[in-house]
Amino acid sequence: MLVSLLAACDQGAQQQESQPESQPEQQKVEQSTKVAGVTLVETVKAQPGKTVIPYEKYVLDNGLTLILHKDNSDPLVHVDVTYHVGSGREELGKSGFAHFFEHMMFQGSENVADEQHFKLVTEAGGTMNGTTNTDRTNYFQTVPANQLEKMLWLEADRMGFLVDAVTQEKFEVQRETVKNERGQRVDNRPYGRLSERVSEALYPAGHPYSWPVIGYMEDLNRVNVNDLKAFFLRWYGPNNATITIGGDFDVNNTLKLVTKYFGSIPKGPEVSMPEKTAVTLDSDRYISMEDNVHLPLLYMSFPTVSVRHADEAPLDLLSTILGGGKTSLLYKNLVKNQIAVQAAVTHPCAELACTFNMYALPHPASGKSLADIEKIIRDTLKEFEKRGVEDDDLLKAKAQMESAFVFGLQSVSGKVSQLAANQTFTGNPNYIEEDIARYANVTKEDVLRVYKQYIQGKHAVIMSVVPNGKPEMIAAKNNFNAPERKLAEASQTSEDELQLRKAKDDFDRSKIPVAGANKPVDVPQMWQDELANGIKILGAQSIETPTTSVLLKVSAGHYYETPEKAGLSSILSSMLNESTKQRSAEEMTKELEKLGSYVNISSHDHYLTINVNALTKNFDATMVLVKEKLLQPAFEQSDFDRVRNIAIQGVKNSKKNAGYLASTAYRQLLHADNIGALPGGGTEASLANLTLQDVKSFYEKHFKPSGGQLIVVSDLGQGAVKKGISMLSDWQGKGPKLALELPQPKSETGVIYLVHKDNSAQSAIRIGKRSLTRDITGEFYKSYLMNFPLGGAFNSRINLNLREDKGYTYGARSYFSGDRLSGSYTASAEVRADATDKSIVEFINEIKNYAEKGITAEELAFMRNAINQKDALKYETPGAKLGFLAQILEYDLTPAFVKQRADIVDSITAEEINALAKKHLKLEEMIMVVVGNSKVLKPQLEALGYKVINYEI
Known part of the structure; x- marks a missing residue:
């Protein structure tokens, strides 16, 4: 529950960086294609035994890069347009422009009416969105294959014909929308301003990462609509963009369509790589902030390198050793012993800089202050110096890296996103093999070297976030104030200063392309079976990636609890992720990580669910561990105490979130006084009522296979899948049927x-x-x-x-x-x-x-x-098929x-x-x-x- 509150602390975790072009095992092509105005640069084909996304790369005469990835497995296409511009290209005093244009690009262009972009994509049966980070902005749609031309028409119109449609009225409305987004995601969210404050202290004044991606609202208030237009004209030209199309399409026809709609858009100003300035601190910078939070938080941020720097991979591995889950040192020293309810280390990277971040939230019952937490973190670093790097550290990192890449290729959108990012930041769409290699080649010596170079004895920004009115809880007295933003008087752009570029066409862009007939969509071929213990099985084969995904549903959810023991199923799901009779939770986690497998156990109203995702080559080994988790839980008192206490603190923390309060009150008012009125995670009172024996009794009574449902999607056939699943046949028993009525409440209506x-x-x-x-x-x-x-x-x-x-x-x-x-x-x-x-x-x-x-x-x-x-x-994806x-x-x-x-x-x-x-x-x-x-x-x-x-x- 706390994780969701802190998920936004590290901005740009998925951002990429520009590096010299590197193109292993690619077929370079220099000749022009048969379509005028577009040149084929290279073709990359699938290679047995290698993780390669096949594609063809083209460049239009106006500098636009086009990448085509053909995938006929499903009758759909994914279109991504990535512009190499994010908040890192903004000027001091004009923050938030890149994110603002993420909004404006959906507000209509010269030939697309207001709100029509959303309407056309939704009506086509598609999905769409846009995202902005420090270094790029992308816009993407996934639609049925027959809608490709319409999507290209839409994207081209906002690339080449947006400026005249950006009105003062639209500017005002979207400025309010951005303010609402900031309110919802930053200002009204516990710890929401943490990242912003740390960045202000970490980076020198004027550094483009010193302000938030969403920008400062006062900056948007002081500019006019022409300032926005000037920003667009500077950065949103075709020569600063990559279009990536994946899915079921005809290559030659697509080349003609892209050239038709994009080819006449004039090139924008030349774009060069921004300067990378190494960030260093001459001393520890202590800063603090009061916030509407339940738990205080300590956050330490060290400047390191930049993404795809040679030291990024060993720093990532270092972050995993120190704070990457149950096998990490911080977990052992802070969470396992209930000094903290949460502790982690991350190493997010961006085009110009990376940061090595360590944070923890002390458990109130531990009596530890933020100063104590800081000391434990620093002592943990000293412990690492003695411990060093173990063989399993490297095995885990490499297995997880391999599985992450493979799972990322399960959808056309995942493959397109990978190609687009690699092209934007390296000039080489086929960077995936090099990405895998740079992690696979990390040595123990590399990890120790980067620790000494960037962390040991180095200075950090140390941030304390404390509850409102509790300034005495900070780790140390503030010794740093971010420089005051000294902004020159707003110099607004006049219309005469705009350097407009107009495309000249020989066709009527105002006509919306008419889509052909929908291609038929085949419902997945399914097979059914049942284990002797009563688990019903429904499966399907998906041969696009060598992966197997399993969803097991057991009738032991929230509805099987009593109101005074609400949260039992949720606590049980957490306990099944703890120690077994054969292994500690840390040992179990280590074994799964070495396989690159993911097991998530969670509770819902009707069911307790077990989600398993594994590389098929490791499926059987993964299921052995899953069986051990489910059938041999140790139910240790120390695990229970920690799990329950963290859950209680999570409920308390959630009460600082307006959305949680609204949903919880709403659920109570929609139901009478029964289990249906209570949140699935329980309340402070109900969780405090629980004992370890309650969990054991609930498990013994309800966690039974009979009537369970198992859904599986794999590249394996039915026989091979059944072999991996059949090991659950030893599990026996039948739980009681659900006897629950949810009568109408007596809440007063119309109030x-x-x-x-x-x-x-x-x-x-x-x-x-x-x-x-x-x-x-x-x-x-x-x-x-x-x-x-x-x-x-x-x-x-x-x-x-x-x-x-x-x-x-x-x-x-x-x-x-x-x-x-x-x-x-x-x-x-x-x-x-x-x-x-x-x-x-x-x-x-x-x-x-x-x-x-x-x-x-x-x-x-x-x-x-x-x-x-x-x-x-x-x-399309195994996940979609599972659902x-x-x-x-x-x-x-x-x-x-x-x-x-x-x-x-x-x-x-x-x-x-x-x-x-x-x-x-x-x-x-x-x-x-x-x-x-x-x-x-x-x-x-x-x-x-x-x-x-x-x-x-």
Whole structure:
């Protein structure tokens, strides 16, 4: 639970870096292709025994790089456009521009109307997004194969024809959206400003990594729309971009389409690699911050190298030895003995710099201060100096590296992303083999050398984050203040200063390309079986990567608990990840890491689930360890005490998160006084009630194979897979059937339940009611279709209103959710605190208008196209196939349900949808939950005419 709160602490962990071009075993080609204006540079083919992504690389006359990866395994294509520009190319005082353009690029261009990009991609049955980091911005879509030309038209229009469509009005709306994003992801999130503060202290003033990727809001407030346009004209030319296309397409036709839509876009200014300035510190810099958190945190950051530097790989390995999970030294010295609830080491890298980061959150019961934690961390470094590097350290790192690369190739999007990043930062799409080699070649001496060079005796930024009003908890007195941002008076760009570039075409760009017929999508071929102990098996073969994925579902979830012991299943799942009768948790983790295998055990409402991902060559060995985990848990008292205490601290910490508070209150109000009202992870009180004997008894009673469901996707055939699974046949027993009813609650409807959260930059809103239980082809599914244009897509009524029109939120939606016992209808968002009452009004208006006036003909057509063209994306990866097969097994379906759903989408009428809306969107039956500063919000909400009830979690 704490991990999610700290996941954003290290920015740029996946960023790459530019290095001299290196192209092993590639066929260099100099001649031009038959398509005018585009030159074939090289062809790389698959090589037996090597991890290679086949591709062809081209360059257009305007400098645009094109990479094509053909993969006919599924009738879809993935299109990625990566621009070599991130926050690291921004100027002092003009931060956040690169991220801002991630938003603006979806707001329409000269030939694409406002919000039309989202509409066209969604209607095509596709998915899309954009991301920004310090060094690059990318935009990507995955769509059915017949939609490729439309995607190229969309991407070309925003590359070559965006500037004239960037209006002051769009600028203002998206500036509000960015502020909402910052509020949700940074300001309103525990520890959210940690990375920003550390970067300000670590890098010298003016260094492009000294400001956050999202930027400072005062910078966006002081610039005008022409400043944004000038930034676009400087960096978003075709010569600073790479288009990578993967999937099912015709190469020659694609070359013609890319040349048609992109070839006439004029080249932008020349782009050179920014200077890399080594970052050094002349002393330890102690800084601190008070935050709305439950637990204090100590964070140490050492400057190191830059990505793909020769020392990056050994530094990564060093970070794993010191703080990479249960086999690490920090885990042993801080977490295992309950001094800290969490401790880790990371080494994120970016184009200009990397940092070696160590952090820990002390356990309140340990009595240790942040100063104590710092000393233990420094003592751990001394311990490493004596311990050195062991053989298993290298074996684990190399196995994990191999499996990470292979698992990354399971989807077309994964392969395209790898090609695009490698081309952008190295000039060589085929860098994957070199990446593997540089980790495989790390020696013990390399790890010790980089430790001495970058960590031992070196200075760091040491950050203390302490609860509000507790400044005395910091590790040491602050001795460093980041230089004040001295910004020159804003010099805004005039329209005359813009150096516009216009493409000249011999075709009409305003015409949207018409897609051909959808290619048929084959439902995965399945096989069924059952073990003698009652575990039902459903499997499918996927030969694209040498991997095997297993999902085992056991009827031992949250619903099998009693309210006073809520959290039992969750604690059991954690205990199954601890010691066995044969091995300690550390030894088990080490064995799995040496295989490059991943085992995740987690608890849900109905089931306790075991997810296994392994390289097929290590599948049998992995299943031996999985069997040991499941059937021979040691249930050590020390493991239980630590797991339970960490869970309690996680609940306390989560209460600082507005989204957690809203969801928890909402769940309580939707259910009567039973287990359904309580969070799956338990409450502070219920977790404190648990004993080790409770866990043992729950395991012995409920963790039984009979009735279990096992779904498997592998490149192996049924016989070979069955061999690996059959070792679970020794597991015997049958648990009790679930005897649980979830009656309707007595919560007051038509009112607002207000949960207080101090200093809340945003308010979390939930509006909804108990509703249908889940079905596959019945009223629940039809209601999902009904809600799609209201709140089920990006360009739904609710999201366009609250996000795009009003700028109140980063995102708003509505949805039906449910299982076999209960269901609900929910509208939700996190909104600007000062727009809480206005957001409630807009939510209510949208739901009311849709219920009263119904769906439009355009929305009905949009919904049909969007839903029925999604099939190509449903079965692509092993993970997607697992989810699809799991649904079939749980609801006892045949593959024919896919056609039944398609027929429903085609035949459902506006009258049916409108009747469902009137039936299920009755506002008088709904409750509203708002989390925020109650002192400010209560009078505002009462002014809307609602009864407001103060509610405590």
